[in-house]
Amino acid sequence: MAKDTFYITTPIYYPSGKWHIGTCYTTVVCDAMARFYRLCGRDVFFLTGTDEHGQKIENNAKKAGVTPMEYIDPIVADLKSIWEMLDISYDRFIRTTDADHVATVQKVFKKLYDNGDIYKSEYEGLYCTPCESFFTESQLVNGKCPDCGREVHYEKEESYFFRLSKYADRIIELYENNPEFLQPKSRVNEMINNFIKPGLQDLCVSRTSVKWGIPVEFDKDHVVYVWIDALSNYISALGYGSKDDSLYKKFWPCDLHMTGKEIIRFHAIIWPAILMALGEPVPKRIYGHGWLLVGGDRLAKSKENTSSELVDPKEIVARYGSDALRYFLLREIPFGSDGVYTNETFLNRINSDLSNDIGNLVSRTTAMISQYFGGKLPAIKELTELDNELVAIMNGLYENVSAAIAEINVPKALAEIFKLVGRANKYIDETMPWVLGKDPSKKDRLATVLYVLSEAIRCSGILLLPFLPKSAPEILACYGIDASDKKLFESLSFGKLEGGIDVVKARPIFPRIDVKKELADVSAMMLERHNKELKAAAAKEKAEDKANEPKFEEIAIDDFAKVELRVALVTACEKIEKSKKLLKLSIDLGYEKRTVVSGIAEYYAPEELVGRKVVLVANLKPAKLCGVESQGMILCSDDGDAVNLVVPAEGAKIGSRVR
Known part of the structure; x- marks a missing residue:
């Protein structure tokens, strides 16, 4: 067995929500491979970590009333505790807030800029905050982000760009000359047909509208955008560009980048192009595995688990042990394809x-x-x-x-x-x-x-x-x-045990589970939890509604008595040509006729108002609106979405007071 090196990486995880078994999948697979090759005698370096910058974290921290670091530290600590629970044997857990990573990213950015592969321009387009990605109109699916299905919004800002378009031919050449580079092979066609052939666009690699990130060293108004920041972790962890780059020399190029299929294009197109621009070797292999599906949907940190399936790794380990979860993830999921998790398939596989x-x-x-x-x-x-x-x-x-x-x-x-x-x-x-x-x-x-x-x-x-x-x-x-x-x-060959050695009678290492009873217990537990969550959500919503109730300055009865409210009849109504919002109403108060201007043209057509009774503020000081003098104001309700007339009770006489 050759004593050579083996460098394996997971993607770095984004600490923006609650971790689930889908998060564990890639890491458990990488851990099993790292352990296997260590036992083969290879010198292994196994890297995992967290991607901690960006607009989503900045927004979440602001919403929580804390700094970004205060927001992410407990989430990262929770992930580390899960890895410890699952016996993940990583050699380094990198955080993109680590000082050595920050220094490497700044050097990489500067080198690409000095080489002419990064230039300054202006970006405008559709942006998905959770995915930290820009998209063209044609890339959207039903007007939403093609990756996560969420809403996108228009953004325009000064940015630095990486000349990704320059490397399209070299990336195709990389695929053709290295058939093992991108696996499974179906991913190659996906990259070429969906991204490269339609034309690679130069890549936005800095932001000015986001402050939570690594500053561009020579232009402090900009922070480095996710591509160069996150992807560079694979080399910053090895000391690339530092005084001690011995690990980089020893382990690079990476033997295997393991990643989910939703981010394969970043690893198979953007990352090789960055490395080519730096003059560094590309990884030996990139593998894009499928998703773990629960109830037909991909697990995501941002989605609430409303099913009866257990998806919290801590709960699963507490009930069945860490090896049970590891085994299911490693054995049940067809690698390269999507796999399905249910409590029943999990328990049956373990049994x-x-x-x-x-x-x-x-x-x-x-x-x-x-x-x-x-x-x-x-x-x-x-x-x-x-x-x-x-x-x-x-x-x-x-x-x-x-x-x-x-x-x-x-x-x-x-x-x-x-x-x-x-x-x-x-x-x-x-x-x-x-x-x-x-x-x-x-x-x-x-x-x-x-x-x-x-x-x-x-x-x-x-x-x-x-x-x-x-x-x-x-x-x-x-x-x-x-x-x-x-x-x-x-x-590992027959005949190595010596006769006469002591053999200990084994305890039940994997006690058999009563599947029917366990499923019933889990379903009852999940139902009780969902009910508690619904009650808590309802209580929270009620409290928020109360907190958001508009606060008004109190007035005395004498103040209110000054407002003269009268029942009036709309006898005529027309649009005011110079305005999209205003209508001109002819009002009959019984004892006199008036002209009133009202901003309800977006909610009522003129013909809808003729013949209707309204409530008029009759002693309001006249004011000119679009050249028309308004002699009062009609009352409406406004809930933020719709405006409705306040209508007097049936039988109310024109000119009568409202009080």
Whole structure:
């Protein structure tokens, strides 16, 4: 096994809401691959982190009445606690607010500017704040952001631009000459047909309307926009452009950028172009995986979970353990495609694979060694054809798993391991050791069967270490194997266990779950939670409504008595030519006729008003509006959306007072 390097990254996550299992998906996959290659003897650097600048965070912090750092620090701390809970073994957690990252971004921006790849101009267009992206009219879907489906708004400001259009041909050439660069292969056609062929536009890379970001060093009115800021984390974490760039020299180019399909174009088009402009190597591979769907929709931090499905990783780990969640994400989701999460599929997968398959194999085998050989592993005797069939699977297992990992097909890697586990369970049924144990003349055969089974457990347990970092060591501990031994992968062939070693009877590592009962319990819990949330939301809305009630200065009854309100009849009405909002009304008060100008032309046509009774402020000082003298004011209600006439009760006489 070659002792070379392996650099793997997750995208950096945006701390703007509540984390969910969809956030965990990419990171758990990257962690499993990082752990696997460490056990292969490779020098691994695993990077993850958070993207902490931008307008959305600035707005959220302002709304919360705190600084941006005060807003994001607890959210980032929460994410780190989730990674700890899920045994994520990153080598660095980078934050784009880190001082070394800020310095690198400023150097990258300056270098691109000095090279002529960045220039100043003016940007105007449609902007999506949550996605921090500009779009043309043609890119919108039903008038909304094509990525998140939210509203966009028009913005115009002075900006610096990166000459992305300059690199279109080189990016296509990169795809053609490096078929492994962008995977799965369907993503290549997507990038070319949807983005490159229609024509790459130069990229806005600075903002003046946003203050929460990295300042452009030579133009302090501008902050660096997300593309150069966020994407540069992959090299700033390695010390690119710093006095100590030893990690950069050691690990760059990156072996694998793992990212969701919604941001693949940033990694597969913008990032390579930036690196080309810097004169640096591009990553070796970029993989755009699918989404985790709940109720047919993609999970998003900004969306409330109104289903009965558990999506909070902390809750799932608390109920079922971290390895259960890791295993589901790694095994159930077809890599490269979208996967579906439901409480039921999760529980069934855990029962089927972890409880029934590996759990039963370990508990049955160690129990029989305890029963028939006093807890000592029997030495192997003569192997039969049936034994050799299982041995062959063991001996080829590492190669098969390694090939699947190299293809970035983690579900396939786990399927290979569980092929051995499944075959070993079938082997138990075929050899019937409980029958052999009753016949003293079959003791040697029983010894061989239990030894072969123990080797199947050892091989599968070792290869499960990257995927189940809590449970796999417990499996290996039954045979006295130290899971921290970095050379375990070198022992992945049959016959490494020594006869006579102590074997500990395993406890139920994955207790079987009563799915029907658990689903009912979870549904009841989620229903109760939703009801509480609805009540809390209603109470909050009521409190906000009360707080937002207009405050008026109190007046005395004598003040109100000064206002002369009269019932009047509209006898004629016409539009005022010079105005879109004003109508000229002829009013009959019974005792006199007047002309009144009213700003209700957007809500009423002139013919709608003729013959209607209205309430008139009759002692208002006359005023000229668009050249017409108005001798009073008619009363209307205004709720912010619509304006409606205040109408006297039926039978009210013209000229009568309103009080």
